[in-house]
Amino acid sequence: MRYHHHGAITAGTFEQLSGFDRLLHFVSTREGGISSGNFSSLNIGFHVGDDNFRVLKNRRILADELRTDLSRFTFANQCHSANVAVVNEACKGRGAMELESALPHTDGMITNVKNICLCVQVADCVPILLYDPVRQVIAALHAGWKGTLRKIVTAVVGKMVQHYDSRAENMLAALGPSNGPCCYEVGDDVFREARMALGNLKDVIKPSSKPGKHIFDQWAANIRQLKDAGVKEENIENSGVCCQCNNSLFYSSRADNGHTGRFMAGIMLKKR
Numbered sequence: 001m002r003y004h005h006h007g008a009i010t011a012g013t014f015e016q017l018s019g020f021d022r023l024l025h026f027v028s029t030r031e032g033g034i035s036s037g038n039f040s041s042l043n044i045g046f047h048v049g050d051d052n053f054r055v056l057k058n059r060r061i062l063a064d065e066l067r068t069d070l071s072r073f074t075f076a077n078q079c080h081s082a083n084v085a086v087v088n089e090a091c092k093g094r095g096a097m098e099l100e101s102a103l104p105h106t107d108g109m110i111t112n113v114k115n116i117c118l119c120v121q122v123a124d125c126v127p128i129l130l131y132d133p134v135r136q137v138i139a140a141l142h143a144g145w146k147g148t149l150r151k152i153v154t155a156v157v158g159k160m161v162q163h164y165d166s167r168a169e170n171m172l173a174a175l176g177p178s179n180g181p182c183c184y185e186v187g188d189d190v191f192r193e194a195r196m197a198l199g200n201l202k203d204v205i206k207p208s209s210k211p212g213k214h215i216f217d218q219w220a221a222n223i224r225q226l227k228d229a230g231v232k233e234e235n236i237e238n239s240g241v242c243c244q245c246n247n248s249l250f251y252s253s254r255a256d257n258g259h260t261g262r263f264m265a266g267i268m269l270k271k272r
């Protein structure tokens, strides 16, 4: 991932997605907003206890600095599901200005409609962006450990194939900053659920030095699902950025004991 400065904000981009001028994509950071304390400063999450006015202002700052319009940002009320929404023109802007209008019970969104920016918000969970340059289809999804075990990324790839006639071999995938295998410790309960959901846990769960604890590699688990779905390994870009290790640049729920803001990943097909 590369970092770019736009005014006071800093945003990241993925190298392989940057090669397409019909595409806008970005990962926001904490920098350049007006929220304070644990939310400092570019919190874009309405649902975390921050002041709504400040969150809206932060979103406007981000959209303005990226030379786009907040009314194009489209959010879901994420619930760690494997539910995927096909986003059409009527959905454009849902959840951009307030929490209530976001798409309900959805963790993945796909579209081929221009000028709709699909947005996911995270603070430890993995934000994943997908692009099919052949069929001109984009996707954004949110995969924490629950969504990963429910195979949200598999569901999104499948929906792109089913609804837009995409082929997995043409897709590019990008995994944004999230809690990495350096830090993401889970208990026996998650270990058991993972074994039931995924079967083979090779490279996904590793032993921790602490008794009753394990290291869950969210990146490896999602990359495996992408490859199993037919996405080529060379088309998968992992930022490899751990937000707990890089807590000054990215919100991390674990680093801040659950009381923190959200950063976001967005992707949009531009109208030419």
Ligand SMILES: [Zn+2]
Binding pocket: 179, 180, 181, 182, 183, 184, 242, 243, 244, 245
């Ligand atoms: Zn880490």
